[in-house]
Amino acid sequence: MNNLLKPFVPPQRAEFNDLTDKRRPMSSIKSNKAPMNGSQKVKIKTTGSFSTNSVSQMTNELCYILYRKKSTKKNKTWGLDAYGVISSKKEVAYNYEMHQRLFVKVYNSESGNFIAGLSIIDDSEQHIATYGNFEFQFSHYLSSKEEIDQAYELIKIKKVTSNADIIKKRDASQENMHINDSDISVDQSYINNDNIEEFDDDIKVIKKVKLVASDLTRKFVIPVKSQNKDQIEQYNMAKPLPGKPLFDKNNIKNPLIMNKENAYTDVDVIVDPSLSQILREHQRIGVQFMYDCIMNVKSKDITGCLLADEMGLGKTLMTITLIWTLLKQSPKQKLYSPLNECGVIKKVIIVCPVSLINNWKLEFKKWLGIKVGVKILNTKTGNNSAEIDKQEFQNFLNVHKVFQVVIISYEKVLSLKNIFENTDFRDKADLLVCDEAHKLKNNNSKILQILKNVDFKKKILLTGTPIQNDLQEFYTICDFLNPGYFGNLNQFKKNYIVPISKARNTESRFNKDLVELGEEKSNALIEETSKFILRRTNEILNKFLPPKRDYIIFCKPTKHQVAVTESILATLNIGSELSLAASSLGLITLLKKICNTPKLLESDTFYKNNIESNNIGISKVKSDYSSESGKIKVLDNLLAQITSTTNDKIVIISNYTQTLDIIQDLLKYKHHLPFIRLDGSTPAKLRPSIVKDFNTNSHIKCFLLSAKSGGMGLNLIGGNRLILFDNDWNPAIDQQAMGRVHRDGQKKECFIYRLVSTGMIDEKILQRQVTKINLSKKILNDDTDFEKEGSKQATNNSDIFDVEDLKDLFTIKKNTRSNTHDLICDCIGDGKLQPVNDTQDYDIDIDIDISNKFIEGSKVVDVLNKFEERDKNEKRKFMKQCFKGYSHFDLSFTTEHKMIDSILNNIDRTDISFVLEK
Structure with a gap:
């Protein structure tokens, strides 16, 4: 009969799986009654002189044991090791797992001297056996032939022939092998019916049946219906019967x-x-x-x-x-x-x-x-x-x-x-x-x-x-x-990078075929990567943590900041593309430092080597640290307002340690605030204690942090007001830095203040960050901050900045409340939340594909103007999506519209041009 078509037999505990198994055989079944549930057993009548019990007891098993002297030390280690010769085993249930209690003789692994005789439980880290002044713990069984031979040679114990060798020799010398001295229960499907005679109604006795090791090693297979081919295929390939789960x-x-x-x-x-x-x-x-x-x-x-x-x-x-x-x-x-x-x-x-x-x-x-x-x-x-x-x-x-x-x-x-x-x-x-x-x-x-x-x-x-x-x-x-x-890199470029990049290129945005192909490849990449990438945003934490308020504060640059920037740009002749290419990286860093404070130019290598000899120079160091930087003025006002009206702790983060030095002096000499600091020079072993002091010591009010040193793993829940003083091109660094306070364990409402210099390179970095974040969200299938319905093209063409935008990095927008807000909308800044789907007049009717249609000469100018207008509106619409959820406040417009944060409502607004609140 096909095993798969047999009546169901509940799995039985396999006490004795094969003759080569080193464990003891199960006890003989003495009852003459038939098993329950229809499972019939046969009783093997054994003859001859071979005993399986004697076989299982003839082989010495070896294990490896760790031991040490007893000690009262808190942190103890296992410094010694030994061989254990197992004389017997006993099955025990221990800590929800099946273990063996071993009775062993222990020998030193170097000298071979006898140490102890004891009882120990294998595969259990919690069980430690003691003997005299020593503690012992099971490590592992010896399995390789080299280890076993070496152990036997060292401890001078005669190695006994294995069960498999004994059986092999006996099979070779005897035509029929019969098992004696015990009765073994065997499933009746393994017995030839021709060799069975009736003994009574319940028990059948086998006459001289030849049993080989392969018969006794056959495993139980769960029966299935004959018509279910899929299940039969799975069972044919199945591994041996699994055991019980660790937990019920x-x-x-x-x-x-x-x-x-x-x-x-x-x-x-x-x-x-x-x-x-x-x-x-x-x-x-x-x-x-x-x-x-x-x-x-x-x-x-x-x-x-x-x-x-x-x-x-x-x-x-x-x-x-x-x-x-x-x-x-x-x-x-x-x-x-x-x-x-x-x-x-x-x-x-x-x-x-x-x-x-x-x-x-x-x-x-x-x-x-x-x-x-x-x-x-x-x-x-x-x-x-x-x-x-x-x-x-x-x-x-x-x-x-x-x-x-x-x-x-x-x-x-x-x-x-x-x-x-x-x-x-x-x-x-x-x-x-x-x-x-x-x-x-x-x-x-x-x-x-x-x-x-x-x-x-x-x-x-x-x-x-x-x-x-x-x-x-x-x-x-x-x-x-x-x-x-995904194949090799060239295949990945061909299949994904090239079509997606072309679709995102500003020059291809009106080529319908390229855009559709890019969208198709993006969706295919999302589908494939979602099989092994899991992405969730911290919006999930909103129901577990106190509220968090995000503010982007646009700070008016001082006249000195503007003058220094204009002088540097004039000196380098930015209008020349060759000059721009040769010095862009150093110049970008230089302009970022000016946004913080012109004082940072004193130690800037690029400035000294390329500009200082032809420039108007920078002013000498003054005692009033806030006079040269709009962002430091705003920081100064924030510190004064927070410390005078609340007991909140403040975390201040910057990308430059030199900026932290200036802020440190501001805290120490003007505001007299106790603070601690962590940057790249802080030893790793001191960092946990510094973080703990800030979170637990009520006397410490401020935490100065370097963005790249503290962007990973720090939990600063002792503070609930975080000020990000400057921006990084890599949005991940800023995101990590701003996530230090709004974490598990935070008990207070959190306020994140992001300082940006109005009209300067700070704003360009902010705008550039959102495009990278959009790429990440799209590929990781994270649509948290974007409309799932709406302008498909605006979502596809997330790379909205072209070569002209690169040149625009080095220009100053003087007559603007916020260049970023200008890209979003034309509202008056009255604090009302702007709907993302409010397209106003963004959509211009242009039904022309310039890739495959001829345009009459007289209409070229009109079409190009329409393209330019549409391009501008597409950029605006996309930027509005990126800043979805923010309310817009022009602080010079009116004082009637209040923000959620009372600190910003009461702060000196002289140096703030615009605020985005979320």
Whole structure:
């Protein structure tokens, strides 16, 4: 009879799977009654002289044991090791898992001397056995022939022939092998009916049946209906019967259960309830998504995932939850395993910026305590520090039980290159986690190449900003995550980058075919990447955290700032394109510094080498720090108003440490405010204590922070008013910096003030940022801030700045309240929220495709004027989408329209031209 068509037989616990199994056989069934549920058993009548019990007891099993002297120290380590000779085993249920209680004799692994005889539980980190003045813990079973031979030779114990050898010899010497001294229960489907005679109504006895090892090793297969071909195909390819889940889902409130690759044969993988009960809904979804990717539930071609959630959504907690789940559980878990290794993974490598190493360690301790062994490799000093790190990393990989997770910096990967390049490294490291993974965006990075060559089986990348500049960098990250998924770089350029870029080019926006092709490729890329990229915005946190108010404050530049800028532009003859190309990068940085304060020019190398000899120069240092910069004037007024009317703490962020120096003097000598500071020169070991002091010490009122030093991992919930003093071309840096205060644990309403110099390069940077953010939102399928319906073309053509806009970077808009607001609308700034779908007269009727139609000479001027007008209106409409949700306030227009923030309502408005509020 076909096994698949047999009546259903509930799975039975396989106490004795095969003659080569080293565990003890199950006890004989003495009852003469037939089994329940229709499952009939046969009783094998055995004859002969061979005993299976004697076989299982003839082989000595060896294991590896860690031990140490008893100590009262808080942080103890296993410094000694030994061989354990197992005399017997006993199955025990321990901490919800199936373990073996081993009775062992312990021998020193160096001298071979006998140390102790004791009882120890395998595969359990919590169980420590004691003997005399020593503590012992099981590490792992010895499996390789070399290790076993070496151990036997050292401890001088005679190695006994294995069960398989005994059976092989007996099969060769005897035509029929009969088993004696015990009765073994066997499923009747394995017995030839011709060899069975009736004994009574319930029991059948076999006469001289030949049994071979292959009969006893056959596994139970769940029956299915004969017409279900798909299920039959799955069962034919199924692995052995899985065991029980680690947790009982019926005893857990709202259990988090992972999806299955094979719904019929996989065991349930259930997240530890101590973690699943604290996860928010979006975090539960995130854990399931990551599991589906790295466990091939989604696709065989996907072995890694990119968690691209914005800051504050708990990427670290979700990753730790998944690591703990995979360390302890597997969907393919059997009832028994020779090594009792139940988890999918055993070793995890976390790579992150050096400033986040301690953050990760503290997060593991916070959520898992001592359940997981976490090793960190910090940057050390000394002549042999590199060798020490290599040895510790090698020990992490080789020692089975002490540490399961190692945390290293990206720079440390370079010093450990030789170990990463070992041929067996991939088999020792099961999971790679890269935090702030946008650091791997450069395909020429040596760190990236080292990690790519390893080809880890499973990878998790974490970054809130996977797209920072262009799609080629995005491809580099995706190809590292899932190699070959998009083909090589040339194929990706042909299929995606070229058509999408052409569609976004201002010169192609009216070519209907190019625009449609670009939209088609964008949607295809979104669909493919959504299989392994998960992106959520921090809008999710709104229901968990206090409100957050965002303000873009346009500060009037001083006459001195304008004069210095005009003098520099005149000196460099910006009208010349050759001059512009040769000096644009240095000039952009110079103009950014002038927006902060002209004092920064004193130490600027580009200024001294190219301009100072021909320029009017800059004024001497004055005692009044606010007199030379409009932004410092506004900062001065903000500090005075906040400290005099509230008890709120303030975080001030700048891209330049020299700017922080000036602000520091302002706090110290004018406002007399206690503050602390963190920048690139702050040692990593001091950073946690600095952050803790600010969050807990009520005496400290201000936190000065360098944007690039504090953009990752800092939780400054002690402050609720954040001032971003200047802007960066990379929007990710500003977004990370502004996310420092509105995070889990914040109790007060948050206010974010972004200072921008009106009409100067500051505004151009702000406008340029929104185009990059739009590209990221589009590819990551994040439409949070954009209308899902509306002008399709305005959304496609997000790259709205052309060559003329580049030249416009070096011009000053003197007669404007805000050049950014001019691009959005013509409202009077009365604080009313402007609807995005209010197109006014934006849409001009131009039904001409210049790519394939002839235009009469007399109509060329009119058509070009219409194109120019339409181009202007398209830009305005897109900018309005980018600043969706902001109310517009012209502070010189009226004082009747109030903002939500009382500080801005009462501040001196002399130096503020316009405010956008959200």
